[in-house]
Amino acid sequence: NSPLARIINQQARAQTGHGWGSAKSPDCSGLSLQELESLDWERIDLSEWLAILAESGQYPTAANLDIETLTGTGSELNAGARADAAERSVSRAQGLDGGDIVHDAAGTLREQIQADLP
16 A cells, blocks of 8 residues: 555565466455565565655655654654653663563573573
């Protein structure tokens, strides 16, 4: 339903062997999560998409990239009042005890190593 979706769909189908069907029986289905997961994204050429962004003035540059425009209230993706990424990260970390987290992670790692020992 968008140029980006079309570009990815065209190139992904070449990788997955998922065809388009025939004129009498077209296959316009999307890609499954498994197909998306199996893609070699290094082989997906997004140059057409980047050209569209540049032509429309939406191509990101160092001058227009900052945390507010990417994630905060200035973001076009922001559907409502949303704190920027830094504020959300601080909020998520409140009440967490770093020592407990490290201790729990070390215990889990120790258990996994012991389980793999002969």
